Amino acid sequence: MTFNLAEALSSIVTQADAADWRAAIRLAGDGLVAGGAATETYTDEMIAAVEQHGPYIVIAPGIALAHSRPSPAVLTGGLSWVSLATPVEFGNAANDPVSLVIGLAAVDHDAHLQVMRALAGVLSNSSAMERLHAATTPDDVRVVLSELATAAA
Amino acid sequence: MKIVAVCGMGIGTSVLLKMNAEKVLAKLGVDADVEAADMGVARGAAQMAEIVLTSAELAEELGDVPAEVIVIKNFFDLDEITEKLTAALE
Numbered sequence: 667m668t669f670n671l672a673e674a675l676s677s678i679v680t681q682a683d684a685a686d687w688r689a690a691i692r693l694a695g696d697g698l699v700a701g702g703a704a705t706e707t708y709t710d711e712m713i714a715a716v717e718q719h720g721p722y723i724v725i726a727p728g729i730a731l732a733h734s735r736p737s738p739a740v741l742t743g744g745l746s747w748v749s750l751a752t753p754v755e756f757g758n759a760a761n762d763p764v765s766l767v768i769g770l771a772a773v774d775h776d777a778h779l780q781v782m783r784a785l786a787g788v789l790s791n792s793s794a795m796e797r798l799h800a801a802t803t804p805d806d807v808r809v810v811l812s813e814l815a816t817a818a819a
Numbered sequence: 820m821k822i823v824a825v826c827g828m829g830i831g832t833s834v835l836l837k838m839n840a841e842k843v844l845a846k847l848g849v850d851a852d853v854e855a856a857d858m859g860v861a862r863g864a865a866q867m868a869e870i871v872l873t874s875a876e877l878a879e880e881l882g883d884v885p886a887e888v889i890v891i892k893n894f895f896d897l898d899e900i901t902e903k904l905t906a907a908l909e
Contacts, residue, residue: 715827715828718827719827719858719876719877719880720876720877720880721876722826722827722832722873722874722875722876722877723827723831723832725832725835725836725874725893725894725895726893726894726895726896727893729895731831731832731835733828733830733831733832734828735828735829735830735857736830758876759875760875760892760893761892761893770830770831772830772831775829775830778830779834782831782834782835782838783838785835786835786838786839786895789835789895790839790895790896790897
């Protein structure tokens, strides 16, 4: 059985409303906090990362991987999933606007590699991504992710 | 061949980029060592590497390095990575 990304997600929110990119990252941070993966300080660190390095976290059309580096604000580490009802601009010329924000918190540089491998598999699977973009409830998202893990086994 | 995948933090986007670059290199039959690095480490690592993979924003921040800098728009588009790496390897 391949790693099921649904089990690594501390929180899934669909059809969320965010006024701008900071609000969108804050939602992803709230998901990490709710799942006990990180503290609210980590959310501020994710926003600061974009302020410092620019909107490079928008790594594919419509997809932002919000994250900062391992820090005391990371508790267990984890992932959160936020799909937006209305896409927001991050200022990334190639890949705006963003409709999916994935929050990532890692305790060190190696612990989360299995999760990242599963995430890379999902995000590079265009038919799965179409279904995930169309998903309107957290259960829909879980079903698609679980099917992918089973199919890859 | 040494390749460095660069992101701001060294844990997220560069790791994804490294994984997809390794997939592409395996398919192309190229023997290369791909390292994921944050901006600070990358400035040093890029002195030794032949190729740097990164995004447009970070390429600008990285500045001048001896390595060939390849800007990737969509980190999950294996075709884009294949095309750009093939051109750089020629």
